[in-house]
Structure formats: structure tokens, C-alpha cells
Amino acid sequence: MDTITCTNDLCLAETKTNQENILLDIIKEVCGEPTKLSQKLVGKVNRIIADCDLTHHASFHKLVTADDSTTTVLGFMHQTAAELTFDEQAELNEAIVNKIQDKIPIFTDELENLKQHTGGKESRNEKVRELQQNLDEKLNTLNEQENEKVELMMEWLNHRLHDVSSFSTQTNELYISEAVGIQWAPLNVPMSRRLQTLAATAWICLVLFGEAAAILLFIQLIYSQFWWLTLLYGIWMLNDLDVCHRGGRKIEWVRNWSWWNYYRDYFPIKLVKKQDLDPSRNYLFACFPHGVVCSGAFGAFATNALNFYKVFPGMTCNMITLGGHFRVPFFRDLVLALGSCASSQESLLHLLDKRKHTGKCVVLFVGGAAEALDSHPGEYKVILSRRKGFIRVAMKSGSPLVPVFSFGEPDVFRPPNNPQDSLLRKFQEKVRQLTGISPMFPIGRGVFQYSIGVVPLRSPVTTVVGEPMEIVKNMEPTDAEVDAVHAQFTQRLVALFEAEKSKYLKDHEKVQLVIT
Incomplete structure (x- = not known):
């Protein structure tokens, strides 16, 4: 050019x-x-x-x-x-x-000669320009081909380097894991999963150590400059002990904490209904299995993370737990705020009384703490044969009974094996009889490794609410009448389990519901 x-x-x-x-x-x-x-x-x-x-x-x-x-x-x-x-x-x-x-004629002749001379030069210039353009195009094509070759070579080298690095890292991790027997969590975990793990860790720590920490805090405040506030709180708590038998004190703000959303997504937990409920009536939810710490039912009924109010429009729920939790300072206020009430006949009848409440779903774990001792991965063993008190409550209140089953609940922890005649089982039963609490060992995973710890495992839990079973109101039911209703409810529970297990359990053909 x-x-x-x-x-x-x-x-x-x-x-x-x-x-x-x-x-x-x-x-x-x-x-x-x-x-x-x-x-x-x-x-x-x-x-x-x-x-x-x-x-x-x-x-x-x-x-x-x-x-x-x-x-x-x-x-x-x-x-x-x-x-x-x-x-x-x-x-x-x-x-x-x-x-x-x-001189115009002379100029005209010279102009013609000049045009011919210039035309010849322009023709040569056009040829030179065309050759130059072709040469530039060929050079550009060669440069592009060379650049593509270089890019492909660099991509191949990066891929090989990544493979070598990954192999080296995996080899080192495998060697360390084999040496200490621990499977470590990867470092490149998304922030959302880290927050989910944090939420599940905080929840299990609250369940296992919350009461002890609350008692220690109360004692520490007594011997501090805030002793007078602690004294006033203690007096108020003594006058407020019966609130857990009179409907509790639910605080929706606590049930809406973002903490529970991360907790829900950790497993994850799902809530499924088989039939709509009538907001003008009250229902008694009989939940199975208890599991180690009721992970699925807690997320479904003690929080709003699973949108209970949207799944069952016009209904509210109260989760029933041991009355001893409501005697622990500070801890009781959190339990009450989540909508929990005491597991007493007085409390159940108060919540199910249509003259005082409508649209209530009272969630009761029939197997209780004793059922927690039989919680093992892949096993569905529930205590129902000798539990008939909830049948009497349903008959006295005339509230429909609703079978509720949490599929995947036993897979959240891996407690040690404790056969009926083992020393561990005898120890657990003795402690349960004295305190009402089963001394479980919730073996799960750790925060930074998957081998051992108290953090629950990432295992999906689906809580299925079955169809209501109509109950005729009877203020003085006989044992025979209670047994008849109990047998009918047992059939409903088995039917719910068999109908839904294929949707939520792996190897469901091998899984059977054992009722004791």
C-alpha cells in the first residue's frame, strides 16, 4: 500500500x-x-x-x-x-x-497524451494494489491459522495441567483421609451450602446444648450486676409456667427467621398434603416416626419455612413437646415462640376445644422419646400398639385424627446399634424413665468433614399429611371403643406408608413398617 x-x-x-x-x-x-x-x-x-x-x-x-x-x-x-x-x-x-x-488546441493535444499516460499508470497501480491486497489476505489467513493452533495448544496444555493438579490434590486428600479415617469436605463449596450447614449445626447445638446453656446463663446473671433483672424474670416465669397448657405464646416473627429457610434447604425438607382441611374444625396430627430429634416435623410445623399457612389455608399449627422444656429459663421462651405446647391432656384438649379455637392443627409425636431409641437408618420402627392416650383425646374433643409420616427421618443420623438386651439400651431406658429424655447419641457428620460429628446428614425428609379420619365425640369412651378407633387408625397409618413410600424411599420394596 x-x-x-x-x-x-x-x-x-x-x-x-x-x-x-x-x-x-x-x-x-x-x-x-x-x-x-x-x-x-x-x-x-x-x-x-x-x-x-x-x-x-x-x-x-x-x-x-x-x-x-x-x-x-x-x-x-x-x-x-x-x-x-x-x-x-x-x-x-x-x-x-x-x-x-x-494555445488551446495545443493544450488539448497535450491533455489527451497526458490522460493516456496517466491511464497506463493507473492500470499498473490497480494491478499493484490487487497484488498487495491478495498478499495481505493470505498473510491474514496464515496468521489466523497460526493463532488457532496456538490457542488449541494452550487449551490442551491447561487441560492437562488441571488434570495433573486435580489428580495430585485428590491423591493427597485420599492419602490423608485413609491415614486418619476422615473424609474431608471440599474447599470450593458454594456460600449457600455453607450457610445451610451453619443453620443445621446451630439447630442441633440448640437441641442438644440449648437447655444447659440457658441454665448456665441464668446462674451467671444471678451473680452479676443484673441479678435484680434475673430475679424479676424468675418471678415472672413462675407465674407463667401454665401458659404451655393454655395454648402457648406463638411469635410469628421467630417462626419466620431466615435461619429456618437455610435449615429447610440443608436436608432438604418438604411438606406434602393429601387433602385440604376445614378451617372451621380442629385436627389432631399423629406424627411418625419420632426419629432422633424430629428434624422433618420441626421444619414443617415449628417454623414457617415450608409455608404451612399456604399449604393449609386458614389453619395454624402447634407442636407438642415435653413439659420439662417449659421449666428452663430463656429456653422456654424460644420454644413457646415457635408455637410449642406441653404434652399433657389438659394442653391437648385446650387446643382442640372448638369453643376456644378453630383451624388448629395439634402436632403430636405418638412414639415420643422411647421411639427415638429405635431410630436407625433405613428402618421404620414406630411405637403405636401400646399408645392409646391420643385416641382418647381425639374422642373427647371430637377432632379428626390425621396420620402424618416423615419419610427419610431415620436417615438423618446414624446412632450406635442398641439391641433390646444390650447394656447401652438398658442404660438409655433407665435414663428415659428418670428424666423423660432419651439419651441418644446423634452421630452424623462434622462441619468440615463427613465422617463423624453431631451435625445431621444431608438426607431428604418428606413429611406427608394424610387424609383425616373422622372421630365421633365421646367424653367417656370405653376401652373397647378406644381399641376400635386405635385399630382403624393403625390401618390408616399403614395404608399411608405403603402408598407413599415408593415416592420418597430408595429400595422401597425392602422397607417395611414395623409397629410395636
Whole structure:
């Protein structure tokens, strides 16, 4: 492209020089003919030609007149140039024009020759330009091909380096894990999963150590400068002990904490209904299995994380738990805020009384703490045969019984094996009889590793609410009437389990519901 530009510039310069020479020759010819101009004007023009060499300046320079009003075809750039009067300028211009008209035929012939000469050069320039363009295109194609080869080679090398690095990292992790018997969690875990693990960890710590921490805090405050506030709280708590038997004190703000949303997504937990409920009635939910710590039912009924109010429009729920939790300072307030009430007949009848409440779902774990001792992964063993108190409550209140089953609940923890005649089981039963709490060992995973710890395992839990079973109100039911209703409910529970297990359990053909 530079060659073509230079060629064009040379052609233009040559053409420009020819024009200047022709103009200079015409002026000289005019001055050489005395009959054309006066002797005085010829002398001035000759002096101008002598002082200003037109061949070293651009063509058509102007010659400034005396009054600086017009110009002639002659001129120069310096201030020392001679000046012409208006009449002398007009005379000179007329002579030049006449001379040019005489030379028009000559100019025409020379112009044709110039066009032919220029045309040949343009043709050669076009060929040069075309060759240059083809060469540029080929060079660009070669550069693109080379760049593609380099990119492919770099991509291949990066891939191989990544494979080698991953293999080295996995080998080191495997070696460490095999050495200490621990499977470590990866470092590149999304923040959402980290928050879920944190929520599940905080929840299990609250369940296992919350009461002890609350008691220690209460004692610490007694011996602090805030002893008087602690004393006032203690007096108020003693007067408020019966609230857990009179409907509790639910606080929706606590049930709506974002903590519970991360807790729900950790497992995850789902709530499924088989039939809509009538908001003008109260229902007794009989939940199975208890599991180690009721992970699924807690998320479904003690929080709003699973949108209970949307799943069952017009209904509210209260989760039933041991009355001893409501005697622990500070801890009791959190349990009450979540909507829990005491597991007493007085509390159940109060919640199910249609004269006081409507649209209530009272969630009761029939197996209780004793059922927690039989919680093992893949096993569904529930205590129902000898539990008939909830049947009497349902009959006295006339509230429909609703079977509720949490599929996946036993898979959340891996407690140690404790057969009926083992020393561990005897110890657990003795402690349960004395305290009402089963001393479970919730073996799960850790925060940064998957092998051991108290954090629940990431195992899905689906809580299915079955169809209500109508109960005839009977304030004084006999044992035979209670047994009949109990047998009917047992059939409903088994039917619910068999109908839904294929949807939520792996190897459901091998899983059976064991009722004791």
C-alpha cells in the first residue's frame, strides 16, 4: 500500500510541475511580444519573473496589487515582490488570456497524451494494489491459522495441567483421609451450602446444648450486676409456667427467621398434603416416626419455612413437646415462640376445644422419646400398639385424627446399634424413665468433614399429611371403643406408608413398617 501511495504522489508532483512550466512559458511569450504589452509593464513583469522563481513555489501564487483588491495569476509569498496598478494588471490578464486561447488546441493535444499516460499508470497501480491486497489476505489467513493452533495448544496444555493438579490434590486428600479415617469436605463449596450447614449445626447445638446453656446463663446473671433483672424474670416465669397448657405464646416473627429457610434447604425438607382441611374444625396430627430429634416435623410445623399457612389455608399449627422444656429459663421462651405446647391432656384438649379455637392443627409425636431409641437408618420402627392416650383425646374433643409420616427421618443420623438386651439400651431406658429424655447419641457428620460429628446428614425428609379420619365425640369412651378407633387408625397409618413410600424411599420394596 505504501508503494501505491508513493507512485500517486510522484504523478501529482510531475503534473503540477508541467502546469507551472506551461504558465511560465506563456507569460514569457507575452512579454517577448512588444505589441502585446507596454514597455513599462514588460519591464515590471520581467523584474517579477527574475525575483520570484515560479518553479520553486505552488502554482497560481497571487501578486498583490497596490490597493490589495484583486489578484493575477502571477504571485509570490514574499513581502518584497513588486506591485502592479489595476490597469497594468488588467492589461497583463487580457494578454495572458488571449495567449492561452491561441494555445488551446495545443493544450488539448497535450491533455489527451497526458490522460493516456496517466491511464497506463493507473492500470499498473490497480494491478499493484490487487497484488498487495491478495498478499495481505493470505498473510491474514496464515496468521489466523497460526493463532488457532496456538490457542488449541494452550487449551490442551491447561487441560492437562488441571488434570495433573486435580489428580495430585485428590491423591493427597485420599492419602490423608485413609491415614486418619476422615473424609474431608471440599474447599470450593458454594456460600449457600455453607450457610445451610451453619443453620443445621446451630439447630442441633440448640437441641442438644440449648437447655444447659440457658441454665448456665441464668446462674451467671444471678451473680452479676443484673441479678435484680434475673430475679424479676424468675418471678415472672413462675407465674407463667401454665401458659404451655393454655395454648402457648406463638411469635410469628421467630417462626419466620431466615435461619429456618437455610435449615429447610440443608436436608432438604418438604411438606406434602393429601387433602385440604376445614378451617372451621380442629385436627389432631399423629406424627411418625419420632426419629432422633424430629428434624422433618420441626421444619414443617415449628417454623414457617415450608409455608404451612399456604399449604393449609386458614389453619395454624402447634407442636407438642415435653413439659420439662417449659421449666428452663430463656429456653422456654424460644420454644413457646415457635408455637410449642406441653404434652399433657389438659394442653391437648385446650387446643382442640372448638369453643376456644378453630383451624388448629395439634402436632403430636405418638412414639415420643422411647421411639427415638429405635431410630436407625433405613428402618421404620414406630411405637403405636401400646399408645392409646391420643385416641382418647381425639374422642373427647371430637377432632379428626390425621396420620402424618416423615419419610427419610431415620436417615438423618446414624446412632450406635442398641439391641433390646444390650447394656447401652438398658442404660438409655433407665435414663428415659428418670428424666423423660432419651439419651441418644446423634452421630452424623462434622462441619468440615463427613465422617463423624453431631451435625445431621444431608438426607431428604418428606413429611406427608394424610387424609383425616373422622372421630365421633365421646367424653367417656370405653376401652373397647378406644381399641376400635386405635385399630382403624393403625390401618390408616399403614395404608399411608405403603402408598407413599415408593415416592420418597430408595429400595422401597425392602422397607417395611414395623409397629410395636
